[in-house]
Amino acid sequence: MLSLRDVALTYRNGVRALDGVSLDVADGAFVALLGPSGCGKSTLLRLIAGLEKPSRGSVSGAENTSVGFVFQDPTLMPWADALTNARLALDLAHMPRLEADARARDALHAVGLRGFETALPAELSGGMRMRVSLARALAPEPRLLLLDEPFAALDEITRFKLNDDLRTIWMQRKCTVLFVTHSVFESAYLATRVAVMTARPGRIASQRDVDLPASRSVATRTEPAYAALARALSGDLEQATAQ
Numbered sequence: 040m041l042s043l044r045d046v047a048l049t050y051r052n053g054v055r056a057l058d059g060v061s062l063d064v065a066d067g068a069f070v071a072l073l074g075p076s077g078c079g080k081s082t083l084l085r086l087i088a089g090l091e092k093p094s095r096g097s098v099s100g101a102e103n104t105s106v107g108f109v110f111q112d113p114t115l116m117p118w119a120d121a122l123t124n125a126r127l128a129l130d131l132a133h134m135p136r137l138e139a140d141a142r143a144r145d146a147l148h149a150v151g152l153r154g155f156e157t158a159l160p161a162e163l164s165g166g167m168r169m170r171v172s173l174a175r176a177l178a179p180e181p182r183l184l185l186l187d188e189p190f191a192a193l194d195e196i197t198r199f200k201l202n203d204d205l206r207t208i209w210m211q212r213k214c215t216v217l218f219v220t221h222s223v224f225e226s227a228y229l230a231t232r233v234a235v236m237t238a239r240p241g242r243i244a245s246q247r248d249v250d251l252p253a254s255r256s257v258a259t260r261t262e263p264a265y266a267a268l269a270r271a272l273s274g275d276l277e278q279a280t281a282q
């Protein structure tokens with residue numbers, strides 16, 4: 040569905056963020072992008088979303104697809120309640136209020152925020168604010184969901200819960216997910232495939248299919264197969280960073 044071929048991007052200040060990225064993401068896949076700090080993971084997501092143009096190579100497959108974007112920071116409008124925040128993209132698309140409200144409410148329910156429609160961001164915890172941000176991305180029912188280290192700033196308990204909820208949403212909505220993370224464990228837990236990036240200028244150094252049962256839970260985190268995968272990915276990451 041989504042295909043990147045030999046993509047390079049050099050910023051105007053001369054920083055070579057990416058060089059030679061090739062990646063295919065099948066319809067319905069959950070791909071984790073794992074890489075060291077500053078390797079160009081965010082740049083890669085912005086390219087896919089059409090927010091940047093490659094200096095070389097091609098990005099295809101996402102042009103006519105609805106895309107949802109979730110950033111590390113929830114970036115909510117502080118004066119607006121959860122429902123209004125979740126409705127933002129629908130309002131910008133001039134969707135009739137009744138339908139937009141229904142869709143935003145559905146999205147808030149999907150992320151576990153039933154009953155918090157009228158809460159302001161300041162009245163919500165960090166995890167709940169991230170849930171609103173996720174609902175805002177989900178409300179237009181995108182086929183492709185791009186997440187840029189969305190849970191990095193959250194405590195471990197909250198992050199684990201959001202990991203499970205994101206897996207459930209992905210399975211229910213059957214969308215394609217591209218998830219950027221620094222965490223070997225998070226990538227192994229979430230994805231169907233993990234693509235490991237090199238240090239800057241970033242490219243895909245290796246990819247590994249995640250051969251764990253589709254249903255993942257707290258028990259997964261202590262299974263030998265999960266530990267073995269995390270160990271293998273740590274090795275991949277070490278090798279990629281040395282390149």
Ligand SMILES: Nc1ncnc2c1ncn2[C@@H]1O[C@H](COP(=O)(O)OP(=O)(O)OP(=O)(O)O)[C@@H](O)[C@H]1O
Binds near residue numbers: 051056
């Ligand atoms: N708009 C820009 N102009 C110039 N340089 C940029 C721009 N955006 C990013 N960079 C540089 O490009 C490189 C890659 O940045 P990017 O944010 O894509 O990396 P990242 O892997 O997501 O980093 P992190 O994991 O730290 O969030 C960095 O060195 C960054 O400073």
